Amino acid sequence: MDRLKLQTLLIILTVIFQSSWAQNTDWEPLFVNGKDLSGWRELNGNHKWEVRDGMIIGTTVPGEPNGFLCTDKEYGDFVLELEVSVDTLMNNSGIQFRSLSNPDYKNGRVHGYQMEVDPKPQQWSGAIYEEGGSRGWLYPGSQLTPAAKEAFQRDNRFGYQWNRYRIECVGSVIRTWVNGVPAAHLIDNKFMRGFIGLQLHANAEGDPQGSHTVRFRNIRIQSGNLQLTPLDDIEVINLYEKKVSPVSKREPSQLHLVKDSISESIAVFRQSSKDPILTQIAKQDERPYLHPISAPDGKGILTEYRPSHHSHQTGIYWGLKLVNGRDYFMQWKSDYWRGVSATIIEEKGDKVKWQTVYDMLGENGHTIMVETQNWSLQDYGDNYVLDLEWKGEAKTDILMGKFYVGGLFVRMPWVEETVGEIVNAVGQQDMALEGQRAMWSDIGIKIDGRDDFAHIAIFDHPGNPAFPTPWRVDSQMGIGPSRQILGDWGIKKGETEIIRYRLFIYTGDRNDAELTEVGKNFWDEFDF
Numbered sequence: 001m002d003r004l005k006l007q008t009l010l011i012i013l014t015v016i017f018q019s020s021w022a023q024n025t026d027w028e029p030l031f032v033n034g035k036d037l038s039g040w041r042e043l044n045g046n047h048k049w050e051v052r053d054g055m056i057i058g059t060t061v062p063g064e065p066n067g068f069l070c071t072d073k074e075y076g077d078f079v080l081e082l083e084v085s086v087d088t089l090m091n092n093s094g095i096q097f098r099s100l101s102n103p104d105y106k107n108g109r110v111h112g113y114q115m116e117v118d119p120k121p122q123q124w125s126g127a128i129y130e131e132g133g134s135r136g137w138l139y140p141g142s143q144l145t146p147a148a149k150e151a152f153q154r155d156n157r158f159g160y161q162w163n164r165y166r167i168e169c170v171g172s173v174i175r176t177w178v179n180g181v182p183a184a185h186l187i188d189n190k191f192m193r194g195f196i197g198l199q200l201h202a203n204a205e206g207d208p209q210g211s212h213t214v215r216f217r218n219i220r221i222q223s224g225n226l227q228l229t230p231l232d233d234i235e236v237i238n239l240y241e242k243k244v245s246p247v248s249k250r251e252p253s254q255l256h257l258v259k260d261s262i263s264e265s266i267a268v269f270r271q272s273s274k275d276p277i278l279t280q281i282a283k284q285d286e287r288p289y290l291h292p293i294s295a296p297d298g299k300g301i302l303t304e305y306r307p308s309h310h311s312h313q314t315g316i317y318w319g320l321k322l323v324n325g326r327d328y329f330m331q332w333k334s335d336y337w338r339g340v341s342a343t344i345i346e347e348k349g350d351k352v353k354w355q356t357v358y359d360m361l362g363e364n365g366h367t368i369m370v371e372t373q374n375w376s377l378q379d380y381g382d383n384y385v386l387d388l389e390w391k392g393e394a395k396t397d398i399l400m401g402k403f404y405v406g407g408l409f410v411r412m413p414w415v416e417e418t419v420g421e422i423v424n425a426v427g428q429q430d431m432a433l434e435g436q437r438a439m440w441s442d443i444g445i446k447i448d449g450r451d452d453f454a455h456i457a458i459f460d461h462p463g464n465p466a467f468p469t470p471w472r473v474d475s476q477m478g479i480g481p482s483r484q485i486l487g488d489w490g491i492k493k494g495e496t497e498i499i500r501y502r503l504f505i506y507t508g509d510r511n512d513a514e515l516t517e518v519g520k521n522f523w524d525e526f527d528f
Helices: 003-014 146-151 512-525
Strands: 040-043 048-052 055-059 067-075 078-086 093-100 111-117 128-131 136-139 163-170 173-178 181-187 194-200 213-222 255-260 265-270 278-281 289-293 316-319 337-346 352-361 367-379 383-394 398-400 407-410 420-424 440-445 454-460 471-473 479-481 489-491 496-507
Touching (some): 078 093, 093 163, 111 163, 111 194, 194 213, 255 337, 255 352, 255 367, 316 383, 383 489, 407 454, 440 512, 454 479, 496 512
Antiparallel strands (some): 040 067, 048 055, 067 194, 078 163, 078 213, 093 111, 093 194, 111 128, 128 136, 173 181, 255 265, 278 289, 289 316, 316 407, 352 367, 407 479, 420 440, 440 454, 454 496, 471 479
16 A cells, blocks of 8 residues: 555544543543552463552563563453553563463463563664564564654653553554654554553563563553544554455345436346345435335335434435535435436446436535445345445535534434344444444344344445544434534535445344454455
8 A cells, every 4th residue: 555545544543533522531440459460460471560559560580481461351442551660671561452362372472462662772662563473573663753762761860760651553553652752653453352461571691680670550441432642644554464254255146227217216136136125316306315225135125215203314325414504414405406417337247336426505506515426236145235435526615514413324214113223343332322433333123024133234434534433323223424523524625525434234133243344344445
């Protein structure tokens, strides 16, 4: 991936969580009571670990291998903060994260990511190493900026010098700071979840011999609504490995598209079926939408047309709020929308594609933005993979105002007796998702004609500027990701914004592991 694509990826996960957003952010102390090592266990070495004056203190035992004091709990996406002070004669120490210890791997050898704690003159603190693995340095100290190298404070004649360490992990993006100075920015997907660990490094033959000490305090972690740091301009190292998942190995069915000028629609048909599985409505005088969408096994319709509780909602659609003050979410008629074209791009095959283009009209009837929706669909028999690429081309300076909704939205059938649930990638459920950021959310509803749930899962993409985007959830189980929740955003005249989502449509039980694979496939298919 070239530098331009990497810069796009930086915006994915770094402009993400401005400080003002984290009103509900909770820190979990990892050194819980400050009195003992409850919640921790030592792995590999047999060194001395003790608690004193609110510190976890590790002292090396000569002749012992590298040792690690590790959390009992594992973490995937998180923000970790702690303070560390290390004897200047120690070889080095480190903070393990997303790390593992399995009996079948090198007899339980701790392996995973490590943020370096380096008291030596080479000044590599903040770099990232693959402890116990084959790759060694992932973000070597030689790549650190001069400011990052100077940030670490060594103990001196005045006593311990405490260094503030910070690690942010979201998906494949890993970033580190030392005393508030950005150190490393790594993109890697080898380890996605594991424990936190504190390292005692055995001194080598050429190092000063004897016992040496490293001290840790104020250890805390966020693992829910993360508060991430805005973008910086340090060098990015990208080691992301594309993987083939079981989902992508299935053979998609043959489909074909039919355009009907009378109904102003484009319908998707299976090869031998007379009934469409999905219909795009693209009328010239109202906002486009997808409806109806039938379940992959043909039992039931998964979308709803203009329900009484939200008459502006139909199926799957895109509507922004407060676009230069105008409401394109609630308003769907000709004084706001004007159809330009509805075009079949790929008429038949194992993936079909189509496009709609609409003018978004200002108060004077002039076009303020041209909206293009590029859709594709694949049918795997028991599920559909539906991709959207949305483009907004500004004909004048555009400002989308801060609001609790705006963008892609999904309306499944709902009445007061409806049984269903909404779950996101971090395990939040139903209305607890409102305003929260997550890489995917899944709606499951028991619709007429089915004994099990029908699902539509929506996946955010790392190339989207607000990734992971916060979600709007209404009390009738309508849901959609919305960048507008974070605040105002805009598009300058003549510029185009591109946003991508994937929808995974299926029935039966939700399988979080499969959803994770669907998301990985989506992210692999686009260079971001």
